[in-house]
Amino acid sequence: MNEIVITKEERTEKLQGMGCKRKRVEDIRFTQGRGNYVDDIKLPGMLFGDFYRSPFAHARIKSLDVSKAKALPGVYAVLTAADLKPLNLHYMPTLAGDVQAVLAEEKVLFQNQEVAFVVAADRYIAADAIELIEAEYEELPVIVDPWQSMAPDAPLLREDIKDKMTGAHGPRKHYNHIFNWQIGDKPGTDDVFARAPVTTKDTFLYHRTHPSPLETCQALASMDKVKGELTLYGTFQAPHVIRTVVSLISGLPEHKIHVIAPDIGGGFGNKVGAYAGYVCAVVASIVLGRPVKWVEDRMENLSTTSFARDYHMTTELAATADGRILGMRCHVLADHGAFDACADPSKWPAGFMNICTGSYDIPVAHLEVDGVYTNKASGGVAYRCSFRVTEAVYAIERAIEVLAQKLGMDSVDLRLKNFIRRDQFPYKAALGWEYDSGDYHMAMDKAMAAVGYRELRAEQAARREAFKRGETREIMGIGVSFFTEIVGAGPSKNCDILGIAMFDSCEIRIHPTGSVIARMGTKSQGQGHETTYAQILATELGIPADDITIEEGNTDTAPYGLGTYGSRSTPTAGAATAMAARKIRAKAQMIAAHLLEVHHNDLEWDVDGFVVKGLPEKRKGMKEIAWASYNQGIPGLEPGLEAVNYYDPPNMTYPFGAYFCVMDIDVDTGVFKIRRFYALDDCGTRINPMIIEGQVHGGLTEAFAVAMGQEIRYDKAGNVMGASFMDFFLPTAVETPHWETDHTVTPSPHHPIGAKGVGESPHVGGVPCFSNAVNDAFAFTGVSHIDMPHDYWRIWQAAERLGLHK
Numbered sequence: 001m002n003e004i005v006i007t008k009e010e011r012t013e014k015l016q017g018m019g020c021k022r023k024r025v026e027d028i029r030f031t032q033g034r035g036n037y038v039d040d041i042k043l044p045g046m047l048f049g050d051f052y053r054s055p056f057a058h059a060r061i062k063s064l065d066v067s068k069a070k071a072l073p074g075v076y077a078v079l080t081a082a083d084l085k086p087l088n089l090h091y092m093p094t095l096a097g098d099v100q101a102v103l104a105e106e107k108v109l110f111q112n113q114e115v116a117f118v119v120a121a122d123r124y125i126a127a128d129a130i131e132l133i134e135a136e137y138e139e140l141p142v143i144v145d146p147w148q149s150m151a152p153d154a155p156l157l158r159e160d161i162k163d164k165m166t167g168a169h170g171p172r173k174h175y176n177h178i179f180n181w182q183i184g185d186k187p188g189t190d191d192v193f194a195r196a197p198v199t200t201k202d203t204f205l206y207h208r209t210h211p212s213p214l215e216t217c218q219a220l221a222s223m224d225k226v227k228g229e230l231t232l233y234g235t236f237q238a239p240h241v242i243r244t245v246v247s248l249i250s251g252l253p254e255h256k257i258h259v260i261a262p263d264i265g266g267g268f269g270n271k272v273g274a275y276a277g278y279v280c281a282v283v284a285s286i287v288l289g290r291p292v293k294w295v296e297d298r299m300e301n302l303s304t305t306s307f308a309r310d311y312h313m314t315t316e317l318a319a320t321a322d323g324r325i326l327g328m329r330c331h332v333l334a335d336h337g338a339f340d341a342c343a344d345p346s347k348w349p350a351g352f353m354n355i356c357t358g359s360y361d362i363p364v365a366h367l368e369v370d371g372v373y374t375n376k377a378s379g380g381v382a383y384r385c386s387f388r389v390t391e392a393v394y395a396i397e398r399a400i401e402v403l404a405q406k407l408g409m410d411s412v413d414l415r416l417k418n419f420i421r422r423d424q425f426p427y428k429a430a431l432g433w434e435y436d437s438g439d440y441h442m443a444m445d446k447a448m449a450a451v452g453y454r455e456l457r458a459e460q461a462a463r464r465e466a467f468k469r470g471e472t473r474e475i476m477g478i479g480v481s482f483f484t485e486i487v488g489a490g491p492s493k494n495c496d497i498l499g500i501a502m503f504d505s506c507e508i509r510i511h512p513t514g515s516v517i518a519r520m521g522t523k524s525q526g527q528g529h530e531t532t533y534a535q536i537l538a539t540e541l542g543i544p545a546d547d548i549t550i551e552e553g554n555t556d557t558a559p560y561g562l563g564t565y566g567s568r569s570t571p572t573a574g575a576a577t578a579m580a581a582r583k584i585r586a587k588a589q590m591i592a593a594h595l596l597e598v599h600h601n602d603l604e605w606d607v608d609g610f611v612v613k614g615l616p617e618k619r620k621g622m623k624e625i626a627w628a629s630y631n632q633g634i635p636g637l638e639p640g641l642e643a644v645n646y647y648d649p650p651n652m653t654y655p656f657g658a659y660f661c662v663m664d665i666d667v668d669t670g671v672f673k674i675r676r677f678y679a680l681d682d683c684g685t686r687i688n689p690m691i692i693e694g695q696v697h698g699g700l701t702e703a704f705a706v707a708m709g710q711e712i713r714y715d716k717a718g719n720v721m722g723a724s725f726m727d728f729f730l731p732t733a734v735e736t737p738h739w740e741t742d743h744t745v746t747p748s749p750h751h752p753i754g755a756k757g758v759g760e761s762p763h764v765g766g767v768p769c770f771s772n773a774v775n776d777a778f779a780f781t782g783v784s785h786i787d788m789p790h791d792y793w794r795i796w797q798a799a800e801r802l803g804l805h806k
């Protein structure tokens, strides 16, 4: 009873529940080098696997001789397509309904494609053996430009499916075509465009890039032939899905497969899919009966495991002369590389690209996407963006700027005029989604005031005059973006992966002494789940967060879940956590009623226990209740205090934000300086404001990278030009600007704690903001659009093209 002597506020504070800046518990081990990553796991008798890869982007394999490699001492096996074919494993299914070569059979389709898998006593022997593999190739014509893919005389890429004119998403128009996907009202939209007073049309390229987590993709497979059980450690963002996929393709029963994702050093979407390395490690372990580890190097990561973006988006807006948007039309040419291995929920071949009407009340719209094959690596992952939302937001936020320029209107005024109003929520958008909640005007007003938007425009006007008079060689750009994200896939009615509905889960066990272990179907890769889920539980259960262990990533112990990507953990497993805790609280109330000898309806919740209504001194704390649940028979109740919840969200959550960037560009060198970057995010109820701030910093840094330089480029022969950190821009503290963060709070009406996801928002809002700043700086020349990435060299080229160097 001594709990009662401290105040309600003190007791609340002690819990470290929702809303508090609890320090990250995982950092205790991470900052001491005590994390446990896949490469830290060493099993007795463990061997190492490594790939021999294609030097060419498109070539016929005329011969492949692995005999010298096999003969090297220390080499245990060399697998080729010929070995996998009898097992029917030379191709594997992709999440997008295509198949992908595990090891190339007759042809290679992109540079660095996997051709043979060497298994040796250590990495170094494996590397030496790879040097001994002899292959002859006949080079074939290469397609790197997706606009050339469907030319009548284009080289045929996928011989394996050349006669299959229907793909997973309907008919194919050409042998290099993957799918055509359309949504919206085409005749209605065409009609609006035919009659609209003002229209705009531009093709925006959202270039190919890569998530490039610091830890590359890795796996360690260990087959116990006696038990017939496979243990697979790996860098998996979705361990349960990997277990199901391994079971389906290997034929091993699912209960005999143990998938364990230990600590992960960043995922960013790269670790959602299944890769050839996983399959080969598993096969090699089954064949050899020894554990086999596969660890990608940096070049392999950047050039072979899934890329992101590569969308060519022809975007049109129709409007009245005074800036009321009447309709939107968008066509996307999607470059999927050699295989369609896009990681999207099954029904959505272009992810949630149909959120492209953005934050605006656009009455009618039509979206069409064509996916095509090229001689590039496959993938198409949601690199810090919930399934193509960054592409969608880039399209609309660039188009808004172009329209404003054409109308001679301030682009913020154009946004304010067309925003979905607060009273319109829940808002049904023209392309199908129902936005749960938002207050866009409030967010934009707060952001404008914070940056002094009107003053910045006045300064820019004065500086432009000075530039024209030749007094300065610097031009100033003001980047604006306002985004609406769609995160938390997903309601089972909308989203599944390989037929498995995208729910998520939480299981809670309260031990007799009142400490807790809880497990979720999600998997942190650095987001801080061990810290934040415990905060949800602390508030819901009245047990201090420090008394709660959070565990994820072991499929034997965690309830089935679909994993962590698409900022879905908070909207799905976060909701399951609150719901499971509420089941426990309901049982705890019955126990407290028994202990206090009152009817349970006479009790009310009070921070960390139950009190008799009107008699606050009569109380039972959660610790006491936990003990009682194990120590005495309570009539009508099972012993123990445990619960599990599988949560199928009724809708996605729709976080939003207003971002501003002020940039100065030296036209003679192309060097830009980010003077200011302000980000206002609204993710509904905030669980841990410090973690959110960290998420925003990380997401903005990746947005800065992508917009201002990061790119996976190919030359005409299909050679990858961005496959190392020498060529691929990964900003360090030196280049990264200072971030100012801010927020508003508009809870999600359907989420049990009102929270929306936030992990990807800063990326989605950040990329268009940077690009808009560059484009805005040059807008006075009359140019409507300059493509990303805006590195110094390309900015200099733009200045040259626009005649600013004369």
Ligand code: PCD
Pocket: 237, 265, 266, 267, 268, 269, 270, 381, 382, 383, 384, 385, 386, 387, 525, 526, 527, 528, 529, 532, 533, 564, 565, 566, 567, 568, 569, 570, 571, 683, 684, 685, 686, 687, 688, 689, 691, 692, 695, 698, 755, 756, 757, 758, 759, 760
């Ligand atoms: N939160 C809070 N509050 C709210 C929300 C949220 O607090 N309202 C927090 C939580 O709890 C966590 C975080 O925050 O912790 C996040 O969350 P979310 O949003 O839910 O998300 P998630 O699911 O968890 O996660 C995911 C994301 C993604 S997707 C990505 S890309 C990225 C991000 O996350 N990744 C990463 N972030 C990060 N971080 C780190 N560190 N790392 C990593 O990797 Mo994808 O799709 O995969 O592409």
